[in-house]
Amino acid sequence: MDSPDGATPLDPDQLGGLKFKHIEIRGQLDQMEQVNIQDGLMWLDKQKKADILTLQFCLELHKRLFGKVWDWAGEFRQTEKNIGINPMYVSVELQKLLDDVQAWIEFKTFTPKESALRFHHRLVQIHVFANGNGRHARIMADAILKFIYQSPQMNWSGQNLQQASNQRKNYIKALRKADVHDFEPLLTMFELLE
Secondary structure (H helix, E strand, C coil), X not given: CCCCCCCCCCCHHHHHCXXXXXXXXXXXXXXXXXXXXXXXXXXXXXXXXXXCCCHHHHHHHHHHHHCCCEXXXXXXXXXXXXXXXXXXXXXXXXXXXXXXXXXXXXXXXXXXXXXXXXXXXXXXXXXXXXXXXXXXXXXXXXXXXXXXXXXXXXXXXXXXXXCCCHHHHHHHHHHHHHHCCCCHHHHXXXXXXX
16 A cells, blocks of 8 residues: 555554555545544544553544554554654653643743644654554644643644645654754644634
């Protein structure tokens, strides 16, 4: 199955966890995942006092977003990928990120938007899951804005980030700039919804 530029290619072990064995092309997989994501977003919307800055919440959200499509949804990545840290350190680095966000909030280190985008970037960089990391990270960033800051969410939909497009290329470039601590491209790429 082909992967858009910057996406994690699916390996045979991951594909073995596909619940719908009839899926053979990326477009079919994207459609199935999108339906599941909509269900996950409805679940997220029903959370009233979500304690989102926990390992358990991160895993549960991924499972809600992708669990109807993938057997391994909501489980830490076990293999090396084209992006991400050594899988042995995923849970430790995720916990450190969650602790950092709590400190950012407590000490008002960044604006809500910058906190959410920095969280998003680092979550993608850690690459917690076998797949679905970008989508999960964007939804988690919005959850931080909604549940912690009571702030408008990001206008991710103004960008076509799933398919090969100029917006996706700019998004990948902005993430790579953030890898070297230049967050300006990422900050200017996305606006908060009003």
